[in-house]
Amino acid sequence: MRPATRPTVHRQAPLLAAVAGLAALATTGSGPARHDQAMVRVAPLVDPTEHSAQAIAAIGRANLACAQDLPPTPAPSIDDCIATVESWAARVRSETDRHHYRFERNPAEFENSEAFFRMLMLTAVLAEDFGIHYDDQRKAGPAQGEANNSFFAEPRSVFLTGLLGPERRGTCSSMPVLYVAVGRELWYPLMLVTTKGHLFVRWEGGGERFNIEATSRGLSRFDDDYYRHWPFQITPEEEAAEGYLKSLTPPKELAVFLSIRGMCLKQTNHLPEAAASFAAAARLAPGCRSYRTMQASLEKRIRETHSGSEADKSANLADNPLK
Numbered sequence: 001m002r003p004a005t006r007p008t009v010h011r012q013a014p015l016l017a018a019v020a021g022l023a024a025l026a027t028t029g030s031g032p033a034r035h036d037q038a039m040v041r042v043a044p045l046v047d048p049t050e051h052s053a054q055a056i057a058a059i060g061r062a063n064l065a066c067a068q069d070l071p072p073t074p075a076p077s078i079d080d081c082i083a084t085v086e087s088w089a090a091r092v093r094s095e096t097d098r099h100h101y102r103f104e105r106n107p108a109e110f111e112n113s114e115a116f117f118r119m120l121m122l123t124a125v126l127a128e129d130f131g132i133h134y135d136d137q138r139k140a141g142p143a144q145g146e147a148n149n150s151f152f153a154e155p156r157s158v159f160l161t162g163l164l165g166p167e168r169r170g171t172c173s174s175m176p177v178l179y180v181a182v183g184r185e186l187w188y189p190l191m192l193v194t195t196k197g198h199l200f201v202r203w204e205g206g207g208e209r210f211n212i213e214a215t216s217r218g219l220s221r222f223d224d225d226y227y228r229h230w231p232f233q234i235t236p237e238e239e240a241a242e243g244y245l246k247s248l249t250p251p252k253e254l255a256v257f258l259s260i261r262g263m264c265l266k267q268t269n270h271l272p273e274a275a276a277s278f279a280a281a282a283r284l285a286p287g288c289r290s291y292r293t294m295q296a297s298l299e300k301r302i303r304e305t306h307s308g309s310e311a312d313k314s315a316n317l318a319d320n321p322l323k
Contacts, residue, residue: 057184058250059184060081062257063160063174064159070264071270072268075159076161081160081161081164084164086185089186092122095121096118096186102117113208116210123179124219127217131168132169132170133168134171134175135162138157151263152264152266157169157170159260160177173260176201176214179201179212180192183201189204191203192247192256195234196231197232198227199214252285255280255291258278258280259278259290274298279295
């Protein structure tokens, strides 16, 4: 990795403490329930005890917090971004209500699943009304992208900031997060799920469970076994060691975002900050081996760099004893 000019990366420790607090809030918080016409229809599909008002917004705030203070450009205001998510959710709600008669008239058109109908509307509104799309420059994916120093080079493409900004572009690291953030505003029981080098969405509630591929055009659904082979083959041992294909709890969602932050910092050669992010991720998701592995790798590189610098200083002193 080529050395980079080091823009100031500050408030690392307070940031990690703040985002860790978001995970606790998402798991234990409670808040006033929302009541509107749409909720009457959605209520049978969700477990309201798992969808407090505070937990709804937690995934978006956690993702955006992890994007703060990353070079090369400052991230936009978290509150402004959350307001955008809320306004987009309102549009999805309006369009879903407006077209609900189609489901009522012909459920078979939507595979006899109101959950499928609702997710179809969500994906259509986000793509057609707001123009969200995959960043063509990063279609190689995170594994190949790391090899050619590109995938994590632009934080806006891997966090919500790129989707909520004027470009409206994202990747498999951010598009599933947007689906979940908007869906939870509507009280949909959406979960974030990992497989090797990829995130996807799962509807899990109201007697239905299906996976949603957020990076494809339209609404694509695949079973778990599909993600054991795409985008990369995974072994049963990897699946167990990494916690792949399991619906993530809020702390593990935050761990994913911290790991993405760590990769962005690693990309710009901010190795101590990257190691701190992976250490925080490992504490939140101790069952994920790759976080510990990356933390150890980064800490080793830091030690080697420090040792090399000390050796260079000693050599210079030996060559120039009068200095």
